Amino acid sequence: MRTESARRAFRQGLREGAPFAIAGFVLAVSFGVIAREAGLSAVATIVMSLVMFAGAAQFTAIAIIGGGGTVGAAIGASALMNSRFLPMGAALGPSLPGGPFKRAAQGQAVVDASWALAGRGDGTFDRWLLFGASAAQYLTWQLGTIAGALGGDLLGDPDKLGLDAIYPAFFLGLLLAEARTLRAAGVAVLGAGIALALVPVAPPGVPILVSSLAALVGLTRSAQTAVAEAQAREQEREREHVLEREREARERAAR
Amino acid sequence: MNAALLIGGCAVATAVLKAIGPIALGGRELPLWVTSVIVLLAPALLAALVFTQAFAEGKDLAVGAETAGVVAGGLVAWRSGSIVACVIVAAVLTATLRAL
Numbered sequence: 001m002r003t004e005s006a007r008r009a010f011r012q013g014l015r016e017g018a019p020f021a022i023a024g025f026v027l028a029v030s031f032g033v034i035a036r037e038a039g040l041s042a043v044a045t046i047v048m049s050l051v052m053f054a055g056a057a058q059f060t061a062i063a064i065i066g067g068g069g070t071v072g073a074a075i076g077a078s079a080l081m082n083s084r085f086l087p088m089g090a091a092l093g094p095s096l097p098g099g100p101f102k103r104a105a106q107g108q109a110v111v112d113a114s115w116a117l118a119g120r121g122d123g124t125f126d127r128w129l130l131f132g133a134s135a136a137q138y139l140t141w142q143l144g145t146i147a148g149a150l151g152g153d154l155l156g157d158p159d160k161l162g163l164d165a166i167y168p169a170f171f172l173g174l175l176l177a178e179a180r181t182l183r184a185a186g187v188a189v190l191g192a193g194i195a196l197a198l199v200p201v202a203p204p205g206v207p208i209l210v211s212s213l214a215a216l217v218g219l220t221r222s223a224q225t226a227v228a229e230a231q232a233r234e235q236e237r238e239r240e241h242v243l244e245r246e247r248e249a250r251e252r253a254a255r
Numbered sequence: 256m257n258a259a260l261l262i263g264g265c266a267v268a269t270a271v272l273k274a275i276g277p278i279a280l281g282g283r284e285l286p287l288w289v290t291s292v293i294v295l296l297a298p299a300l301l302a303a304l305v306f307t308q309a310f311a312e313g314k315d316l317a318v319g320a321e322t323a324g325v326v327a328g329g330l331v332a333w334r335s336g337s338i339v340a341c342v343i344v345a346a347v348l349t350a351t352l353r354a355l
Contacts, residue, residue: 010323089276
Protein backbone atom coordinates (compact mmCIF):
# COMPACT_ATOMS: atom_id res chain seq x y z
CA MET A 1 0.00 0.00 0.00
CA ARG A 2 1.76 3.07 -1.22
CA THR A 3 -0.11 6.06 0.01
CA GLU A 4 -1.79 7.25 3.15
CA SER A 5 -5.13 7.58 1.34
CA ALA A 6 -4.92 3.93 0.25
CA ARG A 7 -4.27 2.83 3.83
CA ARG A 8 -7.17 4.96 5.02
CA ALA A 9 -9.54 3.49 2.44
CA PHE A 10 -8.39 -0.05 3.34
CA ARG A 11 -9.10 0.56 7.04
CA GLN A 12 -12.47 2.10 6.17
CA GLY A 13 -13.20 -1.04 4.14
CA LEU A 14 -12.29 -3.23 7.11
CA ARG A 15 -14.65 -1.22 9.33
CA GLU A 16 -17.54 -1.08 6.88
CA GLY A 17 -17.06 -4.74 5.99
CA ALA A 18 -17.13 -5.80 9.66
CA PRO A 19 -20.92 -6.32 9.94
CA PHE A 20 -20.82 -8.54 6.84
CA ALA A 21 -17.79 -10.34 8.21
CA ILE A 22 -19.80 -11.19 11.34
CA ALA A 23 -22.83 -12.33 9.33
CA GLY A 24 -20.48 -14.22 7.00
CA PHE A 25 -18.97 -16.07 9.95
CA VAL A 26 -22.37 -17.45 10.98
CA LEU A 27 -23.26 -18.38 7.39
CA ALA A 28 -19.85 -20.05 6.95
CA VAL A 29 -20.43 -22.21 10.04
CA SER A 30 -23.66 -23.46 8.49
CA PHE A 31 -21.81 -23.99 5.18
CA GLY A 32 -19.23 -26.10 6.98
CA VAL A 33 -21.93 -28.23 8.59
CA ILE A 34 -23.95 -28.71 5.37
CA ALA A 35 -20.85 -29.54 3.31
CA ARG A 36 -19.87 -32.29 5.79
CA GLU A 37 -23.42 -33.66 5.68
CA ALA A 38 -23.25 -33.69 1.86
CA GLY A 39 -20.20 -35.98 2.08
CA LEU A 40 -17.20 -33.63 1.82
CA SER A 41 -14.29 -34.28 4.18
CA ALA A 42 -13.38 -31.55 6.67
CA VAL A 43 -10.25 -30.72 4.66
CA ALA A 44 -12.18 -30.53 1.36
CA THR A 45 -14.79 -28.27 2.99
CA ILE A 46 -12.14 -25.89 4.30
CA VAL A 47 -10.21 -25.87 1.01
CA MET A 48 -13.41 -25.09 -0.90
CA SER A 49 -13.91 -21.89 1.13
CA LEU A 50 -10.22 -20.97 0.85
CA VAL A 51 -10.10 -21.15 -2.95
CA MET A 52 -13.68 -20.15 -3.81
CA PHE A 53 -14.87 -17.47 -1.33
CA ALA A 54 -18.33 -17.17 -2.89
CA GLY A 55 -21.07 -17.96 -0.40
CA ALA A 56 -24.14 -18.39 -2.59
CA ALA A 57 -22.24 -20.47 -5.19
CA GLN A 58 -20.73 -22.71 -2.49
CA PHE A 59 -24.18 -23.40 -0.99
CA THR A 60 -25.53 -24.08 -4.49
CA ALA A 61 -22.78 -26.58 -5.36
CA ILE A 62 -23.19 -28.40 -2.05
CA ALA A 63 -26.98 -28.52 -2.38
CA ILE A 64 -26.62 -30.28 -5.74
CA ILE A 65 -23.99 -32.76 -4.46
CA GLY A 66 -26.08 -33.39 -1.32
CA GLY A 67 -29.12 -34.04 -3.49
CA GLY A 68 -27.27 -36.69 -5.49
CA GLY A 69 -26.36 -34.50 -8.48
CA THR A 70 -23.18 -34.88 -10.54
CA VAL A 71 -19.99 -32.86 -10.07
CA GLY A 72 -20.53 -31.29 -13.50
CA ALA A 73 -24.02 -30.13 -12.54
CA ALA A 74 -22.69 -28.67 -9.30
CA ILE A 75 -19.91 -26.75 -11.10
CA GLY A 76 -22.36 -25.48 -13.73
CA ALA A 77 -24.94 -24.32 -11.19
CA SER A 78 -22.34 -22.58 -9.05
CA ALA A 79 -20.97 -20.82 -12.17
CA LEU A 80 -24.47 -19.59 -13.03
CA MET A 81 -24.89 -18.39 -9.45
CA ASN A 82 -21.63 -16.47 -9.84
CA SER A 83 -22.50 -15.08 -13.27
CA ARG A 84 -23.41 -11.75 -11.62
CA PHE A 85 -19.65 -11.22 -11.20
CA LEU A 86 -19.50 -10.58 -14.97
CA PRO A 87 -21.46 -7.29 -14.85
CA MET A 88 -20.02 -6.43 -11.41
CA GLY A 89 -16.49 -6.92 -12.78
CA ALA A 90 -17.34 -4.91 -15.87
CA ALA A 91 -18.48 -2.01 -13.68
CA LEU A 92 -15.35 -2.28 -11.53
CA GLY A 93 -12.82 -2.74 -14.37
CA PRO A 94 -12.29 0.92 -15.33
CA SER A 95 -11.44 1.73 -11.67
CA LEU A 96 -8.58 -0.81 -11.53
CA PRO A 97 -5.02 0.19 -12.54
CA GLY A 98 -2.32 -2.02 -14.04
CA GLY A 99 -2.07 -4.58 -16.81
CA PRO A 100 -4.65 -7.29 -17.51
CA PHE A 101 -3.16 -9.84 -15.07
CA LYS A 102 -2.98 -7.33 -12.25
CA ARG A 103 -6.56 -6.22 -12.93
CA ALA A 104 -7.77 -9.83 -13.04
CA ALA A 105 -6.08 -10.48 -9.69
CA GLN A 106 -7.64 -7.38 -8.13
CA GLY A 107 -11.03 -8.45 -9.51
CA GLN A 108 -10.87 -11.59 -7.34
CA ALA A 109 -11.65 -9.38 -4.33
CA VAL A 110 -15.23 -8.83 -5.53
CA VAL A 111 -18.01 -10.17 -3.34
CA ASP A 112 -21.49 -8.61 -3.27
CA ALA A 113 -21.21 -6.51 -0.11
CA SER A 114 -17.69 -5.23 -0.88
CA TRP A 115 -18.60 -4.34 -4.46
CA ALA A 116 -21.63 -2.42 -3.20
CA LEU A 117 -19.64 -0.68 -0.43
CA ALA A 118 -16.83 0.37 -2.79
CA GLY A 119 -19.14 1.97 -5.36
CA ARG A 120 -18.94 5.76 -5.22
CA GLY A 121 -22.36 6.18 -6.85
CA ASP A 122 -20.92 7.77 -10.01
CA GLY A 123 -19.84 4.54 -11.70
CA THR A 124 -16.34 4.55 -10.17
CA PHE A 125 -15.09 2.33 -7.33
CA ASP A 126 -12.65 2.77 -4.43
CA ARG A 127 -10.47 -0.33 -4.89
CA TRP A 128 -8.70 -0.12 -1.50
CA LEU A 129 -12.05 0.08 0.25
CA LEU A 130 -13.06 -3.01 -1.75
CA PHE A 131 -9.90 -4.86 -0.68
CA GLY A 132 -10.40 -3.92 2.98
CA ALA A 133 -14.05 -4.97 3.07
CA SER A 134 -13.23 -8.27 1.35
CA ALA A 135 -10.23 -8.97 3.60
CA ALA A 136 -12.46 -8.77 6.68
CA GLN A 137 -15.06 -11.04 5.11
CA TYR A 138 -12.48 -13.51 3.75
CA LEU A 139 -10.97 -14.00 7.21
CA THR A 140 -14.26 -14.75 8.97
CA TRP A 141 -15.51 -16.87 6.05
CA GLN A 142 -12.50 -19.17 6.61
CA LEU A 143 -12.83 -19.16 10.42
CA GLY A 144 -16.55 -19.95 10.19
CA THR A 145 -15.99 -22.76 7.68
CA ILE A 146 -13.32 -24.32 9.91
CA ALA A 147 -15.62 -24.05 12.95
CA GLY A 148 -18.53 -25.64 11.07
CA ALA A 149 -16.46 -28.36 9.37
CA LEU A 150 -14.71 -29.45 12.57
CA GLY A 151 -17.00 -28.34 15.38
CA GLY A 152 -20.40 -28.95 13.83
CA ASP A 153 -23.59 -27.08 14.46
CA LEU A 154 -22.67 -24.63 17.22
CA LEU A 155 -24.92 -21.76 16.32
CA GLY A 156 -28.08 -23.39 14.99
CA ASP A 157 -30.03 -22.24 11.96
CA PRO A 158 -28.70 -18.85 10.74
CA ASP A 159 -32.18 -18.02 9.44
CA LYS A 160 -33.40 -17.99 13.06
CA LEU A 161 -31.14 -14.98 13.67
CA GLY A 162 -32.64 -13.10 10.70
CA LEU A 163 -29.27 -13.13 8.92
CA ASP A 164 -30.84 -13.75 5.52
CA ALA A 165 -32.48 -10.30 5.79
CA ILE A 166 -29.16 -8.50 6.33
CA TYR A 167 -27.85 -8.60 2.77
CA PRO A 168 -31.03 -7.57 0.90
CA ALA A 169 -31.69 -4.84 3.49
CA PHE A 170 -28.16 -3.50 3.01
CA PHE A 171 -28.46 -3.53 -0.77
CA LEU A 172 -31.85 -1.78 -0.50
CA GLY A 173 -30.36 0.88 1.79
CA LEU A 174 -27.56 1.54 -0.73
CA LEU A 175 -30.00 1.54 -3.61
CA LEU A 176 -32.18 4.18 -1.90
CA ALA A 177 -29.08 6.30 -1.29
CA GLU A 178 -27.75 5.91 -4.84
CA ALA A 179 -30.81 5.91 -7.10
CA ARG A 180 -31.49 9.61 -6.63
CA THR A 181 -32.16 10.42 -10.27
CA LEU A 182 -35.35 9.42 -12.01
CA ARG A 183 -33.27 7.49 -14.55
CA ALA A 184 -31.42 5.42 -11.92
CA ALA A 185 -34.69 4.72 -10.09
CA GLY A 186 -36.28 3.60 -13.36
CA VAL A 187 -33.35 1.28 -14.09
CA ALA A 188 -33.70 -0.20 -10.57
CA VAL A 189 -37.40 -0.90 -11.13
CA LEU A 190 -36.64 -2.43 -14.53
CA GLY A 191 -33.81 -4.57 -13.12
CA ALA A 192 -36.01 -5.82 -10.27
CA GLY A 193 -38.82 -6.60 -12.72
CA ILE A 194 -36.52 -8.60 -15.03
CA ALA A 195 -35.09 -10.56 -12.09
CA LEU A 196 -38.48 -11.41 -10.55
CA ALA A 197 -39.94 -12.42 -13.94
CA LEU A 198 -37.04 -14.86 -14.48
CA VAL A 199 -36.93 -16.41 -10.97
CA PRO A 200 -39.59 -19.09 -11.71
CA VAL A 201 -38.12 -20.10 -15.09
CA ALA A 202 -34.33 -19.59 -15.00
CA PRO A 203 -31.66 -21.36 -12.88
CA PRO A 204 -30.64 -19.48 -9.70
CA GLY A 205 -28.19 -16.67 -10.44
CA VAL A 206 -29.32 -16.11 -14.02
CA PRO A 207 -32.09 -13.61 -13.08
CA ILE A 208 -29.45 -11.30 -11.53
CA LEU A 209 -27.16 -11.61 -14.57
CA VAL A 210 -29.96 -10.78 -17.02
CA SER A 211 -31.21 -7.88 -14.86
CA SER A 212 -28.02 -6.04 -15.82
CA LEU A 213 -29.62 -5.52 -19.26
CA ALA A 214 -31.66 -2.77 -17.56
CA ALA A 215 -28.46 -0.69 -17.59
CA LEU A 216 -28.75 -0.50 -21.39
CA VAL A 217 -30.96 2.52 -20.65
CA GLY A 218 -27.53 4.16 -20.51
CA LEU A 219 -27.41 3.96 -24.32
CA THR A 220 -30.07 6.66 -24.62
CA ARG A 221 -28.86 10.07 -25.67
CA SER A 222 -30.16 11.78 -22.50
CA ALA A 223 -28.31 9.31 -20.23
CA GLN A 224 -25.05 9.86 -22.12
CA THR A 225 -25.49 13.63 -21.93
CA ALA A 226 -25.95 13.38 -18.15
CA VAL A 227 -22.75 11.33 -17.79
CA ALA A 228 -20.80 13.75 -20.01
CA GLU A 229 -21.98 16.68 -17.86
CA ALA A 230 -21.00 14.87 -14.65
CA GLN A 231 -17.54 14.12 -16.11
CA ALA A 232 -17.11 17.77 -17.12
CA ARG A 233 -18.03 18.89 -13.58
CA GLU A 234 -15.51 16.44 -12.14
CA GLN A 235 -12.73 17.72 -14.46
CA GLU A 236 -13.59 21.29 -13.52
CA ARG A 237 -13.27 20.40 -9.81
CA GLU A 238 -9.90 18.75 -10.42
CA ARG A 239 -8.62 21.74 -12.39
CA GLU A 240 -9.61 24.09 -9.56
CA HIS A 241 -7.89 21.79 -7.08
CA VAL A 242 -4.63 21.85 -9.09
CA LEU A 243 -4.76 25.66 -9.45
CA GLU A 244 -5.37 25.99 -5.71
CA ARG A 245 -2.30 23.87 -4.91
CA GLU A 246 -0.11 25.79 -7.37
CA ARG A 247 -1.20 29.07 -5.77
CA GLU A 248 -0.33 27.75 -2.30
CA ALA A 249 3.09 26.60 -3.54
CA ARG A 250 3.78 30.05 -5.03
CA GLU A 251 2.79 31.76 -1.77
CA ARG A 252 5.09 29.48 0.21
CA ALA A 253 7.96 30.19 -2.22
CA ALA A 254 7.35 33.95 -1.92
CA ARG A 255 7.66 33.82 1.89
CA MET B 256 -18.05 -37.81 -5.89
CA ASN B 257 -14.67 -36.44 -6.89
CA ALA B 258 -14.08 -33.67 -4.34
CA ALA B 259 -10.90 -32.38 -6.01
CA LEU B 260 -12.71 -31.99 -9.34
CA LEU B 261 -15.69 -30.31 -7.67
CA ILE B 262 -13.58 -27.81 -5.75
CA GLY B 263 -11.13 -27.18 -8.59
CA GLY B 264 -13.90 -26.70 -11.13
CA CYS B 265 -15.90 -24.35 -8.92
CA ALA B 266 -12.79 -22.33 -8.00
CA VAL B 267 -11.64 -21.94 -11.61
CA ALA B 268 -15.14 -20.95 -12.79
CA THR B 269 -15.42 -18.35 -10.01
CA ALA B 270 -11.97 -16.89 -10.73
CA VAL B 271 -12.64 -16.66 -14.49
CA LEU B 272 -16.03 -14.97 -13.97
CA LYS B 273 -14.45 -12.41 -11.62
CA ALA B 274 -11.53 -11.77 -14.02
CA ILE B 275 -13.39 -11.22 -17.31
CA GLY B 276 -14.84 -7.77 -16.48
CA PRO B 277 -11.60 -6.21 -15.18
CA ILE B 278 -9.59 -7.65 -18.12
CA ALA B 279 -12.07 -6.50 -20.76
CA LEU B 280 -12.89 -3.05 -19.43
CA GLY B 281 -9.79 -1.72 -17.69
CA GLY B 282 -6.65 0.14 -18.62
CA ARG B 283 -8.00 2.46 -21.28
CA GLU B 284 -10.26 5.41 -21.86
CA LEU B 285 -13.79 4.12 -22.47
CA PRO B 286 -16.26 5.60 -24.95
CA LEU B 287 -19.05 7.64 -23.40
CA TRP B 288 -21.76 5.10 -24.16
CA VAL B 289 -19.89 2.34 -22.27
CA THR B 290 -19.42 4.56 -19.21
CA SER B 291 -23.07 5.56 -19.39
CA VAL B 292 -24.14 1.88 -19.23
CA ILE B 293 -21.62 1.05 -16.47
CA VAL B 294 -22.95 3.85 -14.24
CA LEU B 295 -26.41 2.27 -14.40
CA LEU B 296 -25.22 -1.30 -13.67
CA ALA B 297 -25.19 -0.56 -9.93
CA PRO B 298 -28.91 0.30 -9.56
CA ALA B 299 -29.91 -2.59 -11.85
CA LEU B 300 -27.84 -5.20 -9.98
CA LEU B 301 -28.60 -3.88 -6.49
CA ALA B 302 -32.33 -3.96 -7.22
CA ALA B 303 -32.07 -7.51 -8.60
CA LEU B 304 -30.13 -8.66 -5.51
CA VAL B 305 -32.72 -7.08 -3.19
CA PHE B 306 -35.74 -8.61 -4.91
CA THR B 307 -34.32 -12.09 -5.55
CA GLN B 308 -33.22 -12.36 -1.91
CA ALA B 309 -36.34 -10.86 -0.34
CA PHE B 310 -39.09 -12.21 -2.60
CA ALA B 311 -37.81 -15.55 -3.89
CA GLU B 312 -37.31 -18.93 -2.28
CA GLY B 313 -35.39 -21.03 -4.80
CA LYS B 314 -37.53 -20.97 -7.94
CA ASP B 315 -40.71 -19.81 -6.17
CA LEU B 316 -41.74 -16.24 -5.61
CA ALA B 317 -42.50 -16.13 -1.90
CA VAL B 318 -43.14 -13.63 0.87
CA GLY B 319 -41.65 -14.56 4.25
CA ALA B 320 -40.46 -13.04 7.51
CA GLU B 321 -37.34 -11.73 5.71
CA THR B 322 -39.57 -9.88 3.21
CA ALA B 323 -41.20 -7.96 6.07
CA GLY B 324 -37.79 -7.33 7.62
CA VAL B 325 -36.33 -5.96 4.39
CA VAL B 326 -39.36 -3.72 3.75
CA ALA B 327 -39.13 -2.33 7.30
CA GLY B 328 -35.38 -1.81 6.90
CA GLY B 329 -36.01 0.01 3.62
CA LEU B 330 -38.47 2.36 5.35
CA VAL B 331 -35.89 3.10 8.06
CA ALA B 332 -33.20 3.81 5.43
CA TRP B 333 -35.64 6.03 3.53
CA ARG B 334 -36.62 8.06 6.63
CA SER B 335 -33.29 8.20 8.48
CA GLY B 336 -30.72 7.69 5.75
CA SER B 337 -28.88 5.25 8.03
CA ILE B 338 -27.92 1.97 6.40
CA VAL B 339 -26.73 0.52 9.72
CA ALA B 340 -30.16 1.14 11.28
CA CYS B 341 -31.78 -0.32 8.16
CA VAL B 342 -29.82 -3.58 8.46
CA ILE B 343 -30.37 -3.93 12.22
CA VAL B 344 -34.14 -3.33 11.96
CA ALA B 345 -34.38 -5.86 9.11
CA ALA B 346 -32.52 -8.60 11.00
CA VAL B 347 -34.28 -8.02 14.34
CA LEU B 348 -37.77 -7.90 12.83
CA THR B 349 -37.08 -11.03 10.74
CA ALA B 350 -35.75 -12.95 13.74
CA THR B 351 -38.67 -11.78 15.92
CA LEU B 352 -41.29 -12.81 13.36
CA ARG B 353 -39.67 -16.26 13.06
CA ALA B 354 -39.58 -16.65 16.85
CA LEU B 355 -43.34 -16.00 17.19
